[in-house]
Amino acid sequence: MDRRTLLAGAASGLALSLAGRAALAQAKDKVKVGFVYVGPIGDGGWTFQHNEGRLAVEKEFGDRVETVYQESVPEGSDAERVLTQMALGGCDIIFTTSFGYMDATNNVAAKFPNVKFEHCTGFKREHPNVSTYNARFYEGRAVCGTIAGMMTKSNKIGYIGSYPIPEVVMGINAAYIHAKKVNPDVTISVVWAYTWFDPAKEADAAKALIEQGVDVILAHTDSTAPLAEAAKTPGVIGFGQASDMAAYAPSPRVSSIIDNWAPYYVKRVGMLLDGTWQSTDAWEGIAGGEVKIGEITEAVPAEVKAKAMEVHDAIAAGTYHPFTGPLNKQDGSAWLAEGQTAPDSDLLGMNFYVEGIQGEIPK
Amino acid sequence: MDWGGINPAVLVASLMTASVPIIFAAIGELVVEKSGVLNLGVEGMMIIGAICGFAVAVETGSPTLGFVGGAAGGAALSLIFALLTQVLMANQVATGLALTLFGLGLSSLIGQGYVGVKPPPTGRLDLGPLSDMPGLGTILFRHDVMVYLSVAAVAVVWAVLRYTRSGLVLRAVGENHDAAHALGYHVVRIRVLAILFGGAMAGLGGAYLSLIRVPQWTDGITAGAGWIALAIVVFASWRPWPVLLGAYLFGGITVLQLNLQAAGSRIPVQYLSMSPYLITILVLVIMSADRRRTAAAPASLGKTFHASR
Numbered sequence: 001m002d003r004r005t006l007l008a009g010a011a012s013g014l015a016l017s018l019a020g021r022a023a024l025a026q027a028k029d030k031v032k033v034g035f036v037y038v039g040p041i042g043d044g045g046w047t048f049q050h051n052e053g054r055l056a057v058e059k060e061f062g063d064r065v066e067t068v069y070q071e072s073v074p075e076g077s078d079a080e081r082v083l084t085q086m087a088l089g090g091c092d093i094i095f096t097t098s099f100g101y102m103d104a105t106n107n108v109a110a111k112f113p114n115v116k117f118e119h120c121t122g123f124k125r126e127h128p129n130v131s132t133y134n135a136r137f138y139e140g141r142a143v144c145g146t147i148a149g150m151m152t153k154s155n156k157i158g159y160i161g162s163y164p165i166p167e168v169v170m171g172i173n174a175a176y177i178h179a180k181k182v183n184p185d186v187t188i189s190v191v192w193a194y195t196w197f198d199p200a201k202e203a204d205a206a207k208a209l210i211e212q213g214v215d216v217i218l219a220h221t222d223s224t225a226p227l228a229e230a231a232k233t234p235g236v237i238g239f240g241q242a243s244d245m246a247a248y249a250p251s252p253r254v255s256s257i258i259d260n261w262a263p264y265y266v267k268r269v270g271m272l273l274d275g276t277w278q279s280t281d282a283w284e285g286i287a288g289g290e291v292k293i294g295e296i297t298e299a300v301p302a303e304v305k306a307k308a309m310e311v312h313d314a315i316a317a318g319t320y321h322p323f324t325g326p327l328n329k330q331d332g333s334a335w336l337a338e339g340q341t342a343p344d345s346d347l348l349g350m351n352f353y354v355e356g357i358q359g360e361i362p363k
Numbered sequence: 364m365d366w367g368g369i370n371p372a373v374l375v376a377s378l379m380t381a382s383v384p385i386i387f388a389a390i391g392e393l394v395v396e397k398s399g400v401l402n403l404g405v406e407g408m409m410i411i412g413a414i415c416g417f418a419v420a421v422e423t424g425s426p427t428l429g430f431v432g433g434a435a436g437g438a439a440l441s442l443i444f445a446l447l448t449q450v451l452m453a454n455q456v457a458t459g460l461a462l463t464l465f466g467l468g469l470s471s472l473i474g475q476g477y478v479g480v481k482p483p484p485t486g487r488l489d490l491g492p493l494s495d496m497p498g499l500g501t502i503l504f505r506h507d508v509m510v511y512l513s514v515a516a517v518a519v520v521w522a523v524l525r526y527t528r529s530g531l532v533l534r535a536v537g538e539n540h541d542a543a544h545a546l547g548y549h550v551v552r553i554r555v556l557a558i559l560f561g562g563a564m565a566g567l568g569g570a571y572l573s574l575i576r577v578p579q580w581t582d583g584i585t586a587g588a589g590w591i592a593l594a595i596v597v598f599a600s601w602r603p604w605p606v607l608l609g610a611y612l613f614g615g616i617t618v619l620q621l622n623l624q625a626a627g628s629r630i631p632v633q634y635l636s637m638s639p640y641l642i643t644i645l646v647l648v649i650m651s652a653d654r655r656r657t658a659a660a661p662a663s664l665g666k667t668f669h670a671s672r
Contacts, residue, residue, distance in 0.1 A: 040471060040582030042478045072583060158625065164632075191624040192632045198586040199577045201617075204381060208621035211373050224479070228579045247479045362632035 075100025391564025407466020412566025437566020
């Protein structure tokens with residue numbers, strides 16, 4: 001290419017972008033789909049499930065899609081580089097699968113208006129080509145919390161938090177509220193690991209909780225290490241997180257919260273192929289099939305299982321919201337009145353513990 | 364400082380276990396650096412050790428063979444480094460970084476079939492009445508054999524470097540390879556052996572992670588432990604016992620901060636989370652500053668040796 005054509009091409013490209021694109025979505029024959037993962041696909045948890053979703057997209061559309069992915073992308077400026085490369089590499093749609101990619105996703109989306117971006121668990125949609133999607137994990141936590149409250153003998157349940165972000169705080173609150181409902185004496189200890197994925201650190205956190213007398217562990221990190229640590233001490237139980245983690249069944253893994261992204265990914269890529277893709281904010285839970293509860297094992301007595309399924313079924317039917325008043329904030333101030341359910345905006349910005357939880361959320 | 368509900372004996376026992384991978388990796392790297400070679404591939408060798416150890420243990424059903432496999436895996440990977448830096452005279456920093464990247468990728472590849480598999484359990488040493496002693500029994504006599512081996516490794520490295528002829532030769536090569544060469548020592552051969560030892564030790568540390576501490580295989584299981592080990596060697600001024608101390612400090616404060624969190628301490632979590640890094644560096648720096656020798660690094664560290672010069 002000589003300089004003149006290059007300049008002419010650049011000029012016309014500039015003219016096109018300045019002219020403003022007609023908002024005409026067009027159907028496509030073939031799309032390239034990119035995925036950015038925060039951990040390795042072999043983590044057995046969070047990233048593993050997103051990758052299952054990617055495989056489902058390939059299976060559904062066959063030759064009409066090409067998928068690319070990058071594992072273990074740090075949350076921060078590195079993510080921006082990876083996203084830019086994917087966009088330059090011809091991806092038509094890019095799914096960024098961790099909270100910490102929020103700003104990077106929006107920054108890169110500004111530079112590539114023709115590429116669609118879908119950010120998982122975030123709340124910023126600064127451009128028309130950015131969507132956000134999330135799952136109501138707290139619904140699953142409500143079910144697990146019910147089991148935890150009934151199963152604990154020491155009345156101490158433990159929670160391994162990743163980062164103090166609304167999604168995690170929501171889970172802690174949901175677990176505690178439902179444990180407390182079935183067991184008024186229950187207390188919850190929270191350990192912040194400050195990582196999404198670090199098996200050794202997660203195991204250490206679980207160990208510290210067990211040393212403090214905790215006998216039920218819930219985790220909001222991405223590996224199976226907390227379950228492996230729980231397996232070392234008889235009488236300690238835990239839950240599969242993000243994936244089923246059935247290798248640790250029937251105990252310590254007595255149930256699990258499964259993230260099921262496949263239907264969403266298939267739907268969105270399908271929309272892109274049809275030319276009907278629009279920026280949305282998706283937030284489905286048990287009812288929508290994005291959150292599933294893994295099989296409750298025989299290590300759990302029948303009445304506990306029945307109680308947990310009751311909670312599950314009520315949520316699935318839409319007759320019960322895990323955050324239903326009366327509920328106060330940790331400092332005793334009123335949050336939800338009798339019978340009132342939490343608005344989504346409260347949940348998405350949740351930065352407080354509910355009444356009864358000891359300790360502070362790191363600021 | 365509230366010790367609310369934290370049992371010091373249990374805490375010390377936990378920190379000894381938590382520090383083992385870093386001790387192995389760091390003491391191995393100390394020997395490598397003492398010979399004048401800077402191998403930044405510790406993380407890569409550790410993770411290869413983790414997956415090789417895991418795979419061997421799962422296939423044979425023997426944790427002991429697993430550890431042997433882990434050491435062999437780490438050593439095999441370090442052999443690549445030795446070939447590139449000692450024979451082909453590649454830049455050590457770049458090669459070491461590449462070795463880490465290669466190790467991370469290769470371990471992930473080997474590990475594809477081992478995700479979600481449980482390794483055979485490693486028993487604790489049963490020391491009978493010793494284990495039942497209150498306090499001390501918990502701290503000293505209820506570990507698996509690798510915890511004792513890690514301390515023994517530090518002692519052996521210290522003794523060899525300080526009191527034996529081969530230790531002296533190793534240090535000589537690290538301080539001035541041209542002089543050592545002029546005296547007739549085989550610089551490259553000694554360095555290759557040191558690199559292999561470092562690789563085997565890093566591999567052992569990795570195998571401890573995947574077989575005992577976590578016990579499972581997941582990609583990226585070492586999560587930066589190799590880099591911590593490298594830093595500890597530097598902050599310990601290339602001396603074996605301070606390496607042990609640094610590793611225990613780091614492991615200890617890591618365990619302590621998690622226990623404090625679990626016990627509901629009032630200290631803000633951010634301070635607790637960064638404390639292991641801060642305090643370890645501070646203590647080791649203060650210890651190093653105490654000595655009148657400022658340059659503790661081997662003088663030939665990282666320099667390429669060529670016999671014809």
